Amino acid sequence: MNPYTELISRYINNELSVIEKTAFEADLQTNPQLKKEYDLQLQVVQGAKRLGLKQEIKSSFKKTKTQKFLKKAVVTIALTLAVIGIVLLVKKIANKSPNHILHELNEQGTSNWSEADKILEAQVFTINPERDTIIETQHGTVISIPAHSFVNKQGVAAELPIDLEIKEAMTPSEIMKAGLSTTSNGKLLETGGMFYINARNGEDNLTIDKSKPLNVNVPVNNTKNDMMLFKGERKADGTINWIEPKAMKKKLSTVDILKLDFYPEHFLDSVKAFGFNNKNKILTDSIYYSYSRDCSLENYAYPTEVVYESADGTITKSIVSGSGFSMSDGKQVFYQNCAMCHSMDAKKITGPGMAGLSGRIPKGDWLERYILNNQKLIKEGDVYANKIYNESGSGMPIYERVLNYQELHALIEYLTQKDNIVVDYTTRDSISEETFCPEINPAKIKAIWDKKFNHTILATKEFEERLKVIFTTCDPRILNLYIKNLTHPLYEIDSIVATILSGELKTKFLNFYNRKDGGVDITDDQSKKLQVYFEEKKTIYTNAVNKALQKMYADEDLKRQIANDEKTKHNNFEEIRKSQTFSEELEINMDEAYRQLGKKRPKALPVDNYLSGSIAQTGWNNVDKYVIESTTNRTTLDYKDPETGKKAIIKYEPITITINDVKKYDKVVCYMIPDKLSSFQLLKNTNYVFKENLNELMNYTIIAIGFKGNSTYYHEIKLAKAQAYAIDLSSISAKDLDEKLNVNFPLNQQQDLSKDINYQLFEAKENSRSLKIQQREEIRYRLERVVFPCSNMLPSAQLLEK
Amino acid sequence: MTDIEIIKCMREGKYNPATKGLYTYLPVVKKFVQKNNGTKQEAEDVFQEGLVIFCKKLEDVNFELRCSINTYLYSVCKLLWLDELKKKNKQIKNDFLPLEDKYLSEEINTDIENDRPIKAAQEAVFMLGEKCKELLQLFYFKKMTMAQIASQLGFKTEKVAKNQKYRCIEKAKENLKQLTH
Numbered sequence: 001m002n003p004y005t006e007l008i009s010r011y012i013n014n015e016l017s018v019i020e021k022t023a024f025e026a027d028l029q030t031n032p033q034l035k036k037e038y039d040l041q042l043q044v045v046q047g048a049k050r051l052g053l054k055q056e057i058k059s060s061f062k063k064t065k066t067q068k069f070l071k072k073a074v075v076t077i078a079l080t081l082a083v084i085g086i087v088l089l090v091k092k093i094a095n096k097s098p099n100h101i102l103h104e105l106n107e108q109g110t111s112n113w114s115e116a117d118k119i120l121e122a123q124v125f126t127i128n129p130e131r132d133t134i135i136e137t138q139h140g141t142v143i144s145i146p147a148h149s150f151v152n153k154q155g156v157a158a159e160l161p162i163d164l165e166i167k168e169a170m171t172p173s174e175i176m177k178a179g180l181s182t183t184s185n186g187k188l189l190e191t192g193g194m195f196y197i198n199a200r201n202g203e204d205n206l207t208i209d210k211s212k213p214l215n216v217n218v219p220v221n222n223t224k225n226d227m228m229l230f231k232g233e234r235k236a237d238g239t240i241n242w243i244e245p246k247a248m249k250k251k252l253s254t255v256d257i258l259k260l261d262f263y264p265e266h267f268l269d270s271v272k273a274f275g276f277n278n279k280n281k282i283l284t285d286s287i288y289y290s291y292s293r294d295c296s297l298e299n300y301a302y303p304t305e306v307v308y309e310s311a312d313g314t315i316t317k318s319i320v321s322g323s324g325f326s327m328s329d330g331k332q333v334f335y336q337n338c339a340m341c342h343s344m345d346a347k348k349i350t351g352p353g354m355a356g357l358s359g360r361i362p363k364g365d366w367l368e369r370y371i372l373n374n375q376k377l378i379k380e381g382d383v384y385a386n387k388i389y390n391e392s393g394s395g396m397p398i399y400e401r402v403l404n405y406q407e408l409h410a411l412i413e414y415l416t417q418k419d420n421i422v423v424d425y426t427t428r429d430s431i432s433e434e435t436f437c438p439e440i441n442p443a444k445i446k447a448i449w450d451k452k453f454n455h456t457i458l459a460t461k462e463f464e465e466r467l468k469v470i471f472t473t474c475d476p477r478i479l480n481l482y483i484k485n486l487t488h489p490l491y492e493i494d495s496i497v498a499t500i501l502s503g504e505l506k507t508k509f510l511n512f513y514n515r516k517d518g519g520v521d522i523t524d525d526q527s528k529k530l531q532v533y534f535e536e537k538k539t540i541y542t543n544a545v546n547k548a549l550q551k552m553y554a555d556e557d558l559k560r561q562i563a564n565d566e567k568t569k570h571n572n573f574e575e576i577r578k579s580q581t582f583s584e585e586l587e588i589n590m591d592e593a594y595r596q597l598g599k600k601r602p603k604a605l606p607v608d609n610y611l612s613g614s615i616a617q618t619g620w621n622n623v624d625k626y627v628i629e630s631t632t633n634r635t636t637l638d639y640k641d642p643e644t645g646k647k648a649i650i651k652y653e654p655i656t657i658t659i660n661d662v663k664k665y666d667k668v669v670c671y672m673i674p675d676k677l678s679s680f681q682l683l684k685n686t687n688y689v690f691k692e693n694l695n696e697l698m699n700y701t702i703i704a705i706g707f708k709g710n711s712t713y714y715h716e717i718k719l720a721k722a723q724a725y726a727i728d729l730s731s732i733s734a735k736d737l738d739e740k741l742n743v744n745f746p747l748n749q750q751q752d753l754s755k756d757i758n759y760q761l762f763e764a765k766e767n768s769r770s771l772k773i774q775q776r777e778e779i780r781y782r783l784e785r786v787v788f789p790c791s792n793m794l795p796s797a798q799l800l801e802k
Numbered sequence: 803m804t805d806i807e808i809i810k811c812m813r814e815g816k817y818n819p820a821t822k823g824l825y826t827y828l829p830v831v832k833k834f835v836q837k838n839n840g841t842k843q844e845a846e847d848v849f850q851e852g853l854v855i856f857c858k859k860l861e862d863v864n865f866e867l868r869c870s871i872n873t874y875l876y877s878v879c880k881l882l883w884l885d886e887l888k889k890k891n892k893q894i895k896n897d898f899l900p901l902e903d904k905y906l907s908e909e910i911n912t913d914i915e916n917d918r919p920i921k922a923a924q925e926a927v928f929m930l931g932e933k934c935k936e937l938l939q940l941f942y943f944k945k946m947t948m949a950q951i952a953s954q955l956g957f958k959t960e961k962v963a964k965n966q967k968y969r970c971i972e973k974a975k976e977n978l979k980q981l982t983h
Contacts, residue, residue: 047923
């Protein structure tokens, strides 16, 4: 082994002691053999490092290459531009049967037809070019054609009905049969289908007015992110080469908005848990909207401009105006014309990213000239234009006739503005806690959950999903963002929302943003109208609900007041009636007691004294005292006159009545009606067993009445005995009951009974009414936490278990 | 990714995102190599070599980028391919022009010249057996300790690994001597 290797290695790795190191360095100066070995070894160490680096880079390179390859395998849709054809959704217009049409000249004015042109059957539609038309092809491609979008050779809009001819090859077998290639400049493409469209007026080809492009929606089962639209170029050999890829926007498909669920999370479940039919939308709506309340301070402090970096490092910039986030014109121009190929960050799509643009392009009017006609610049030999062409491998479309002066300059201003800075989002701090209402007013949901909003970004499954999260953001402005930006794709709004939020919620909206869910085409005018509609309805609903609730509570208060008055009246009357019957019974008992004792009863004792019992005299008065005691307590009088030894006995004997199935009634009352008194007496109710003692001096009729809702149940025992009864009540109409009371009892008794029964009925109703209110308020209180998830700390799921 | 972001990634050893960012510069290099008697594969090799030289340049703390990465990388790759062609004694197309910027051109030439002996040493290490190659890379590039390497590569003790390392270096030195003579 080379004697130096270990030593040098230890020196390089700094493993030598100070003395060894000094000695080594001295040796290095004097020993050329060591020096040579040292240099060589140093070189090897660097070589080893380089090898490590090289392999690291190689593997990263391979990884990237694989990823890029996968991305390139895009879905190709071939669009032979020039012109168009198809089926009608709105109004079906003369769909001629499919046939093989081969006109003399193709859309380019040459007779250079490809194989595919000859093999594929054409679908021909005749449309009125002066109207907006939407057509659907056999394979489901939907094409919307604005009025006057076809022009003839002279550039004049076509007026007479025109024939639209379309050929489609959407399935692999069709594509193969038609001999269509899937190569773009020699590169293989994965295709989702191809179609050809052309419009003719007789044999004359028509072209599309560039300012009124057709909108094509292609059905795909498996949307791949980098789907592109390629233009077909016929080759002399009958094949087609696909060129000029354009990114396609992922459109949202709208559904019937009323079929979506716009309630807060767990709302329907909770409603069901409280025993309501959650399938009944009228019911669930009325429950939900009853929580509408006015939160008028929700439009404060929007961010005016936001820059936002997503997890993967891409940067999104959004410019928003103070009130409604409408985009500046330049941005709008950018998104309408450029965003398919250019991002506003450094990311390259088809063309380069726009970040740092002003720093790298030539000064002066270069950008303007480049946008207007880049191909002219390239031909003229402009260095930078050629550089871009070489780097991206393709030029840019020409915008000379597409953009007007204002649009062009708005766009340039937008592209070259200084890199935006994050503007602090003015926070809630500036608004006092009392006035800030974090919840979403259900009236707003009612306003948008309306078929007027069909065919907007709100009528989508995607928005439905977002809305559930929006409820939990506790920031009502976020819903407004979506409502006020109907013309924008969802992902743009998501990005703005993500800048407002933080933490887990931010992540959620970042994830939404990263899905790049698109928009739904509506015009600014429609959007504005819907906004007005929304604002109007929101206010109307809120006010209507508030009024209705106020009225409801006021009515209920009034009813409660009436019931309280009734109760007081009834109690007062009962007090008098009871003392009346008591004194009558006492009167009878007294007479009987004196009779048994064989004495004459002293007259005209003041009635009040019976009850107070403040009798100081001895003698005959003692009898009174015992009788009063016995009558009050309804216990047997057993009195022996100390002077005569004679006895006075009045028996009170117990009667017990139990009602079978007593639980099924709201209330049961048992009356005993003595034949000798002017009114009834009540049996004492102890846990639904009715007990009282009967006075042997009287005959009693017992009637039991059960109340349940508005119905009454009845049983009577004539000549009731002192014993235990178990009775069943049977249903009786109010009229029959009246009749029975009328026949069985004298007028006085009957009136009192009727009065009491009516009161019992009223009280039963009143009890069930207030019970219902109590239950309703309990449910409302609990549901409120579900409807307004921000105002409670308990997760709503827990509430269900309660 | 911006140049600054790419440089940051490279310096932090995050080669994957950096390479992803730099990959966009590949087509220009490819175009050049393919125009000048090269294949796609050769273009990719040259590009990777260019990346290595760029990366090594970043190791210098005082490094300052005087032009865009794109320009630098393209120029390095151009010169590297020129070298290759010279080695193959193939003709260079007339339209191949030298770099306009003299200073940049000089700087890049220096970078390539400085890299030459190291690249040769890399060859020498590459010629070693698998275990040696891995051991040296783990120690000098990944900066792992001998103890970690011993357990990863299955050496009984750290001492055994260390002795193995010396033997590997010795062998590489021998290889290098042969290569340079």
